[in-house]
Amino acid sequence: MQLHKRDVVDAATALLDNYGIADLSMRRLARELAVSPGALYWHFANKQELLGAVADRILAPVTDVTGDWRVRVTGMCGQLRDALLSHTDGAELVSASFAAGQSEEMSRLVERLREAATEAGVAPEHAELAGRTVVYYVLGFTADEQSRLQWDAAGARVAQPVWTDDAGARFAFGLGLLVDGIAAHSRTGA
Incomplete structure (x- = not known):
């Protein structure tokens, strides 16, 4: 059986979902696929490149959202959070891949958020930073949310009553603050 890049990404995503990012190693992935670790490097130059491909899968x-800039920002960020939550350690993996510049999908998302910020009136030299700031919020919020879910699943008692509330409502509140900040920044010309 010939190994295809898609097969490697499928298996890596399954390992991530079943065991988490800490157990997603090239050796384990090679064992899972019944190949030598060297066979993986035919498709990916290094682990960072593989994680970037998994991030893109996540x-x-x-997708693109239609509507005014506020609808697009909140819609894309909601989709991003949902995508991250749909995979064990999804936020951590995507965040690491984003930091390493390995995710083409994240670059496209930042570009769409930059366009929305520009439409909102943010100066061109600040529009990408506005888009990245929103992404950083979603990644951070969701990484924290996933950590809390893992603690809860393990039966740990974490003394922070705010987490007994609706996570979706907390996420929307924070995102709303950022969207309002973009609008205010645009009005003041700051």
């Missing part, structure tokens, strides 16, 4: 459901 981000595939994040």
Whole structure:
């Protein structure tokens, strides 16, 4: 059986979902696929490149949203959060891939958010930073949310009553603050 890049990404995504990012190693992936670790390097130059491909797989459901800039920002960020939550350690993996510049899908998302910020009136030299700031919020919020879910699943008692509330409502509140900040920044010309 010939190994295809798609097969490697499928197996890596399954390992991520079943065991988490800490157990997603090239050796384990090679064992899972019944190949030598060297066979993986035929498709991916290094682990970072593989994680970027997995990140892109996670981000595939994040699509363009139509509407004014506010609707687009909140819609894309909601889709991003949902995509991250749909995979064990999804936020951590995507965040690491984004930081390493390995995710084409995340680059496209930042570009769409930059366009929305520009439409909102953010100066061109700040529009990408506005888009990245929103992405950083979603990644951070969701990484924290996933960590809390893992603690809860393990039966740990974490003394923070705010987490007994609706996570979706907390996420929307924070995102609303950022969207309002973009609008205010645009009005003041700051």
